[in-house]
Every structure is written in structure tokens, then in C-alpha cells.
Amino acid sequence: MSVPFGLDLGNNNSIIACARNRGIDVIVNEVSNRSTPTLVAFGNKNRFIGESAKNQQTSNLKNTVENVKRILGLTVDHPDFPTEAKYATTPLVAKDGQVAAKVRFAGEQQEFTATQLYAMYLNKIKAITAKEVKGTISDIALAVPVWYTEEQRRAASDACKIAGLNPVRIVNEVTAAAVGYGVFKANDLPEDEPKKIAFVDIGHSTYTVSICAVKRGELKVLGSAYDKHFGGRDFDYAIAEHFAKEFVTKYKIDVHENAKAYSRILAAAEKLKKVLSANTTAPFSVESVMNDVDVSSSLTRDELEEYVQPLLNRLHVPVEAALKAAGLTVEDIDTIEVIGGCTRVPSLKTRLTEVFGKQLSFTLNQDEAIARGAAFICAMHSPTLRVRPFKFEDCNPYTVSYFWDKQVEDTDHMEVFPSGGLFPSTKVVTLHRTGDFEVEAKYTKSEELPTGTNPFICKWAVKGVEVASGEESVATKLKLRNDPSGFYTIEEAYTLEEKIVQELVDNPEAKEDDEPEYREVKKLVKKADLQIVEQSLSVGEAALAGLFEKEATLTTQDKLIADTEDRKNALEEYIYELRGKIDEQYSKFASAEEKEKLSGLLMKAEDWLYDEGYESTKGKYIAKYEELASIGNVIRGRFLAAEEEKKQAYRSKQEAAQQSSLLEKIAADREKAKSAENNDVEMD
Template identity: 45%
Template sequence: MSVVGIDFGAQSTKIGVARNKGIDIIANEVSNRQTPSLVGFGARSRQIGEGAKTQETSNLKNTIGNLKRLIGRTFSDPDVQLEQDYTCAQICDVNGQAGVEVNYVGKKEKFTAIQLVAMYLTKIRDITSKELKTPVTDVTISVPAWFTDVQRRAMLDAGEIAGLKVLRLINDTTATALGWGITKLDLPGPEEKPRRVMFVDIGYSDYTASIVEFRKGELNVKATAYDHHFGGRNFDKALTEHFADEFKEKFKIDIRTNPKAWSRTFAAAEKLKKILSANPAAPLSIESLMEDVDVRALVKRDELESMVQSLLDRVTVPIEQVLAEAKLKPEDIDSVEMVGGCTRVPAIKEAVSKFFGKNLSFTLNQDEAIARGCAFGCAILSPVFRVRDFSVHDIVTYPIEFTWEQSADIPDEDTSLTVFNRGNVMPSTKILTFYRKQPFDLEARYAKPEMLPGKINPWVGRFSVKGVKADANDDFMICKLKARLNLHGILNLESGYYVEDMEVEEPVPEDGEKKEGDAMDTDAKSDEQPKKTRKVKKQVRKGDLPISSGTASLEQGFKDNWIERENSMYMDDKLIAETDEKKNELEGTIYEMRDKIDSIYADFASDEEKDKLRTKLSDLEDWLYEDGENATKSVYVAKLDEIRFLAGPIVQRHREKADAERQAILQAQEEEAARKRAEIDAKRKVEEEAKKTAEGTKEDKADAEMKDAPTEGESTPENAETEKQ
């Protein structure tokens, strides 16, 4: 079972996985640690991720990015209209949802943003499965904190279409905070002052600031503020607009009239922006941009800052808002963590640092912090991984109210109630009580529509409570409804039941009666006396109330159709990829065999065999570049078999000789090794015999010396002579 966290970004996506006792960010098929969030449509198949990025310039009108900016939105939303500035594909209305119209397999097709995100998540699933060598289902996906109920439901639907089980949708800055806090061993205890950290996340398209309090084993999000239209792409667009004016004046070309030229300039502006983050000036050069004109320009960092001054003036606005909401001052913040690619811009770092009057913290990987936090979040929810106990308490982003029709029997009844206030802890459950004599409906909606991004409909859901009726005395039924804002930040009316006020008897403790914890027993006779009781009214659950819900989630029929369509397109893409692979294999085999028949295979084929093979290769080459350009996989396989049929005997002879030579070499090596071993053994034997001989000589010499030495009391000739004298 895998543990996967997905940082689904507007420009690119990062994938974190739990393994090797930590979190790894995995690379895609071209070894990049981030995958472009792009879906492209072609004449034969789809290209997703890196494939879409490769052909983006040549297929602009059929390549779609900024997917998370479109999901869960309507075509009429002004924020969706704004996205047209950042994509050349035609954004359109698809059954009330924002989508795109593209050319796919030779015909015009429309796809909703949910379908596009599902296509992309399928690619992410495949990248992860290939890396982990196991099927991937359970994931955690990051979303902006400002996502509404409809956007979150759309993300869950997209995940289901892609064959993923989304364990949790986690807010971007909450994921970052989790990744930061779960590894800290020095957090304050429950009774100590919490450590307050502000996370400033400025990515490609939006800006979020959150204040999070940390204690040992838990984090509490205190407040969050955001700017939906502040990110790296706004800097890129400002640069591109500047170059458009400069090129029009200097080179007499108008890139605003040419989507391809605009796109190339936009990509070059992004690279230049990154260079300017580390250098005071940077050049731009694009060959044959438009009408065969080569363009060049030089931009200084202060020039860029003047272009985006209106943006820089907004840098501290979300920070001020989040501090005001948390009722804190800048000095109350212990550290400021900067994440997101756009926080590398020097002017942004300087503005935030100046606001707080202290150095900023960059201890997290600015690009991968969210993915790591998502993976930790998934590991916490997974039954197969042991993770340090760490509680995550997020907050409600927008206040949610319930409204209902006034009961005719209760003329002064209120008809609305804000159930979940902004800043309430999430997940959260509330019990609503109604007095009714007949079935009734409730509607959930956001209490302050002006807080929502764009023009998103504040409606959240409609719920019908069934089975309600008056009792035998024509009194109200007391209805209890359980409303829950779950881990994903999605509202549901989970269950309903009705209760009755009933009188029940409960014992009344008497003076002198033994209470729990008394040190001494009372007289045994007291047990025989009747105990006093009292009647109290209590609400007793009597039965369930069926609830039918109408929410922004996809109807099951639609979902099933889109799952079937996605699976069909996926299999088509897979077949096309396998067909291209076989076509490339055939082309490579033709060139390889043509070269080898005159080199390494030359001595293993007769002239007749060579002529037949050359003729076949030439015919297949002509066919491949004419009639065989768009053949099927089975045809390419058959053509490969034709080559193998003619070349097989030749290749076999070469292989047999090579095997024989290899065997001879191995045998020679073994004989040489045996010879060396024999030499070593012989040398060792000689050395041992020499050693034994030397030891024997020493022993003989020692014996001789012992034999010549005089024993005690024996006289030598010299001594004898002395004695005579």
C-alpha cells in the first residue's frame, strides 16, 4: 500500500512518497522532480505533463494549463474569463461548467475542467506507480485554502475518475505547516506558550498567508488570508507586455497578434524573471520570433520592479489581514517561513522582511514543502505507516449558514442560522434541532458571498428531511440533524433522527447514603430499604429520519460515463504509445541490420542471403515512410517478424560462434587459473619442504653440540694435564 502526497499546482505538480523512513520527491519519466500541469490533445492521442510541454508551442490551441484555476467554476465567472489571458485554448461553457474546446483525433471536442484534471491525475498516478512499482490508490491532494465547497467536490470527483481514493484534501499552507512541525522535537508543551509561525506561500498564480500555532504533537491554524491574483505569472505577464511594446517600436512586430510569438515571449520572460532574482540585469534573446525577426533586449532588476510596482504594493496586504484576524501583532510571530517559487523575488523578500523587522526563514524547500506535507498527511491517515502522533486542526474558510422555510405552526421562528463561522476548527460536527409536523427542506449556503473568489455561487447544498409527522397528540416531532464539515472542508448533512421527551426515573442519593469513594460501609440493613427516585425529562432517540441531498458533486450517471470515457482514452493513448514504440523499433532494426550485414554478420551469410535481406530492408524502409506511416501495432510487429525470419539464421550463426569463442575464452581462463593454482600449490609445497629441511638441520646441529659438551665430573685433556702438574 502506497502513501502519496500530491502538490497540485497551477504551473507544475510535485509528488511526495513515504519510503526509506522519510519523504521522497519522485521524478517523472524525464527525471524532473516537477511535472508540468498541462494536458494537450493531438490528431492521434493526448499528451499530458512533459509530453504536453514539449509540443505546447506547436499545439497552443489544444494545450490547456492552469487546471486548478478552472475546476469547479462556471464559464461566466470573471475569474475564468481572466484565465483566457494565460491559455490559448478556447475556454467555453460545457453543461454549465468551465471547460475547453479542442481538436482531438480529427474532430472538435469539449471537455470540462473536472475531466481535464482527471486526465492529469491519471498521468500523476502512472508516474507514481512506475516509480514505486506498485498500484497507487490512496493519496492526499493539496488545494488552495480559498477553494469553496463546489471546487473541493470537483477535485474529489476528478480523483475518483482517475481511479484514486483521496484520503484528504489539505490546504496548501496547512500541508506546509504539517511538514514543518512534525519533524520538530523542541516544540513547547501543552501548558507552555505556543510557537507561532507565519507561512507566506506565493506560487505561480496565488498568494496565501497563514498563522499557525505549534505545540508538541499538534498544530492549530489560527487565521488565513489570500490574494487570488498574485503570483509568478503576473510578473511574467508584466514583462511580456513590456516586451510587446518594445518589439513593436524597435523591431516593428506586434506579438499581440501572434499567439505563438506571444507564448514564446511569455516563456522567455519567465526565465528572465528567474535570472533577475539572482542578478541585477539579464538579457533576452529569441531567434525568429515573428516574421523571421530575431529580437534582443536587456532588462535590469529595478526596471522589472517598476513594471510590477502595483503588485509589490499589495505584498503585505494578506499579511496585515491575517494578523488582524488572529488579533496579533508582527512582534507576536516567532518566525516567518517563506515558500513558493515567487518568494525568491528580492523585492518581495525585502518587503516582507521590512514589515516584520527581522530576517525571514527559508528552512523549507520552497518548491517541495507542500508535497512533503501532503505525504505526511497521507501517512497519518494510512494504516500501514507508523508516524509520530501529530494532530492537524484547520479552520473554516467561509462562514456557512442554513436556511429553511418558516413553519406555519411557529410564526416567530427564525429561518436562518450560521452554523459554521469563519475560523471554527475543522473538521467539525454540529447538531441542529427542528420542531416539525411534516417533512421539510434546508438549504446551505455561504453567509458572505462577497468573500468568495470571483462570482462563485454561494449555494452549497439542499437537503430534504423525510419521515417527519406529528405524534398521536398532534405535537411536534423533535428532529435532530447532524451537519458535518469533514476533513476535505466539504459540508454534508450526515444523518437525521427524531427524539421524544420522556420521563424516566433515576435514583436520588440520600444524606448518609454511601457514595462512591466512601471509606466506610453503611449498615447492611440500608440495602433492604427502598431507594428514593425522581422523575426527570430526557430526550430519547426513537428512530432515524431519511435525508436526500442535492449538492455540487457529480451525479453518479455523469461520473460513470466520464470514468468510462477516461478509461477508453487512456487505453487509446496506451495503444498509440505502444504502436509508436514498435514503429521506432522497426525503423531502428532496419538501420541496425543494414549496418551489421556488411560488418559483424558479413562472414556468417551467403551472398544470396545478404541480397535477400538487403532487398527486404530496402522495401520495408520505402513502405515505412510511405504507406506504413500510420500503420497499426500488429502490422509493425509483422514487419519486424519478416526481418527476423530472414536475419534469424545469420544472427544464430553469429551467436553460435560468439558463444563458442566465449566458451573457449572461459575454458582458457579456467585452464590458466588451474595452472596458476598448481604453480602456487607447487611453490607452497617446495617452501614447506625447505622449511622442514631447515628445521631438521637445526635439530642435528643441536644434537651434535650436546654430544661434544663434557658431562659433570668428566675431565677434558686440558684439565687432565693441569691435574698431573
């Protein structure tokens, strides 16, 4: 049975949550952290993902990829590309129509697309979760930014499949948090008139506002807005730029000239930002940042607010846009729920309070709310789990129209899913067709879209249309679907034919004994299903299978490298342990010949390990270990047998002492009883 889980894949750190133990649990990673760095790095032999990538980031900066969430579904000619390249520490190039990272891996230059990188990280998350829950992991509800287009959602779905996961739902991040609120705060919600709640999420790179109507068991997203270039990393960058300028004057160094130096300044800036969330001033120092120069300074909370003032001045824009989309005013809002790590910045909280004119609420966990909500959504799709019933609908951020060949109709398109419309949603259209035709879905209002968005969504070839003899066209129905994950599809297509059917006549004056009256009417009924061939923005089944195989190969290779390193470390540890004990604990349990032979083998094994065996195979490390253990374990066995004899002798001694003590007590009790009996006789 698959354990359903939800993932908040953040730009800086990710949170995993699972539905189990009659609730939602946040999963800890291999070092017991509740969040995992969103990093993928490449070494000489293997990959480093998550915590291991973070540990080697500074020393392997050019081969450590971050901001994967931001480059997913991006192209190098997209207007956002220069911004993302500014934050990247690895060269970003074009590959297969996507942005890819160019890294040195396994001794050669290689390029991995953002979808592949995303899949690598998801595969690691899958392994962490499986180990923690001790179960099968396949179903995932993945939380993505509300501004993700069809292309980015498709790429996220593809990444899940490459990692061997089934994306049962691609859900907007703030919607996931709102679902969690609606489910776990159900007792505080009304049953009739819904509360109007503004959910504000400011994370590492994105700022989102969603206005929701929430009542017990039901949620509707009324409107959403965002600023996708507003988040914690922008604050970090502002702090780092301030100190970079200061150090040019103070220490005569320019950290922009050294990528590692600037990376360390950015990391220190992030720590300082967190300290200033609780303190009015904070020190700033980095040892040997570059050219063996140690730097130090300090920053006050007021100075930080001054440096980020351009960001704070934009804070009201998404709020006003979301309220407008929802058709509400600030006065209509009952509660403002705030999540996201960046919202801990005091100046940001103060400005948000001013924008809404009301106190903020922090009843949700700022870091884990999205993951918890996503886990519940995944559990809703599980056939084996029973969860509290909860209905929720999201809203379209962009208008989508469907286009078709102009055959009989005067028009060749229709606006089917307008922005602000709720989904999941299904619309049925009827077309008169003279033969096979094509349908294409596009975004049709460029002013709503993020700059540079590809308007193409999907194309379908509808085949099998047959026109009856003597007729010019045939009526065809298309069932158009905006599915729960936000994908636009054609769910069903079929032709219709006109048939005469008997229909009951509704006669309100008829008596009980009257015979029912029928009339013949002409109706269009389903005639034949049509074949739908999809051409979407997904990578395609064949390419997907190839990428899945490649990821599986890399995972196997990583495991082999890790196992080989473990065997190497075990051999090294055994050499030093045995050498230390042979002259001490094991000394009297080995003959002179055995000591001499074992010492020689230990010397040869050590020389081999640090020479030709330094880069050897797992099998050879195991063979060397077993060669030493064949003698070492015999001697160790004698030592353990002697120790067991000592323990047995000690236990026997203790038992004898206890038995002797018991006999003495019995004898004393008898003597005491006899003495008492004699006293009674004398008294008589």
C-alpha cells in the same frame, strides 16, 4: 496495499510526495524531475500530459491547456473568467455549467470541462507514482488553495474519483505545509504555550498567508487571507509586456499579434526572472520570435522592481487581513516561514521583511513543503501505516448558514459555521417538524466571498418524518458537519420521542450503606432515523461513472498509441541495425541466398514503413518485425555461437596457460627444495 500520497497541484508545476521508507519521499517523474508541468495537451491520436505536453507546447499551443487549477469550478460569467482567458492559449467555452477548453483532438473539435482536464492530469500523476513506488495507488490527500469554495472543492474531489483515486482529504495548501512543519520540526516546538507562526506562500498564481498556533503534536489555523491574483505568472506577464512594447519600437514587431511568439516571450521572461533572483542584470533573447526576427535585450533587477511595483504595493494586504482574522498583531508573531517559488524574487523578500518588521525564515523546502505535508496527512488516514500523532484544525474562510422550511419555528435559518471557526466541526440543531422537509446550506456574508461566488452549497431532502397521533409536530435532530475536507454536510437526521426514564439522584450527604435513589424524568430519546437525499454541486453518481469510463477509454487509447509507436520504432531500428550488420558482423554467417532474401525483405519493409505502413497498427508492426527476425535471428544465432566459441577457446587457452604456469612453479619449487637438501648433505 495502497501507498498513501499527497499532491501539491500547482498552477505551473506539481509535486508528488509519498509516505514510505519510514519518511516522506518526493516522487520523480519519467524524466527524473521532482516537479511535473501542469499541462494537458491533445494531438491527432492521443493526449500528452505533463512532461510530454511541455515538450510539444510551442508547436501545439492552441491544443495545450494550462492554468487548469484556476479554471476548476469556474463559469464563463464569473468575474475571474476574463483574467483566466487572458492567460489561456486554448479557447475557453461553457459546457455543463463549467468552463471547458475547446481543442482539436483525434481529427475533430472537442470540448473538455475543467474537471475532466483535472482528472486527466491526476490520472497521469497516479501512473507516475504507481510506477515509482511499484505499488497500488488509490488514496490521495489533495492540496488546494484556501480560497476554493465548496463548488471548487467538490470539483476537485470529482476529478480525483474520475481518475480512480479516493480523496481521503482535501486540504488547504498552506495548512498542509504547516502540518509538515509541525511534524518534522517537532523537537523545536514547545509542549505548552504554542508558537505563533505566519506561513507565507507565494506561488505561480496565488499569494496566501496563514497565521497558526503550533506546539508539539498540535496545530490550529487562527486566520488566513489571500490575494488570488498575485503570483509568479503576474511577474512574468509584467516582464513580457515590457519587452513587447520595446520590440514594437526596436524591431517593428508586435508579439501580441502572434500567440506562439508571445508564448515564447513569456517563457523567456520566466527564465529571466529566475536569473535576476541571483544576479543584478540578465540578458533576454529569443531567436526567430516572429517574421524571422531575432530579438535581444536585457533587464536589471532595479528595472524589474519598477515594473512590478503595483504588485509589491499590494503585498501587505493579505498579511494584515490574516493577522486581523487571527486577532493578533505583527509583534505577536514568533516566526515567518516562507514557501513558494515566487518568494525567491529579492525585491519581494525585502518587502515582506519590511511588512513583518522581522527576518524571514526559509527552513521549509520552498517547492516541496506542501506536497510533503499532504503526504503525511494521507498517511494519517491509512489503516496500515503508523505515523507520529498530530492533531490539526483549519479555519473557515467564509460564513455558512443552514436554511429550512418554516413549519413550526419562527425562524427559518441559523448561522452554523461562522468564518474563523475551526473545522472539522459538528453542530447539532433540534427542529420541530410537521412532515418531510428540505434543508439548504449557503454562504451568507457576501463581503467575505470572492467576487462572483455562487452562495449555494448544498440542499438536502429529509424524508420519513412521522408525527405521532394527536401531536402537531415531532422533534427532529440534525447533526450538521463541516468535515475534514471542508465540505458541509448533514451527517445524521432522526426523530425524537419523549420517554420517562429512571435517573440516579445525586445526594452528596448519602452514606455508603444507603440505597441509591432514583427519580423519574422525561427525556427526548432517539426514535427513528430519517432518510437524507443530497443535492450537491458534485456531478452526480451517474455522470461520474460516465466520466470515469471515458477517462479509462482515453487512457487505454493513449497506451495503445504509445505501444504502437514503440513497435514502429523497434521495427525501424531493427531494419537499420540488420542492414548494417548483414554485410559486416554477420557476413560470413549467412549464405548468399540468405543475404539476398533478407536484403529484399529489408527493402520491402522499409518501403512499406514509410508509405502505407506509416500509420499502421501495432499488430502489423509486430508481424513485420517477426518476419524479418525469423531470418535475422537465425543468422544472429550463428554469430553469437561463433562468438561464444571464441570466448570458450580464449578461456581454455587462459586456463591452460595458468595450469602450465602453475606446473612450472611447482617444478621450480621442487628443484629449489632438492638443491637445498643437497647442500645440507654436503655440509654434513
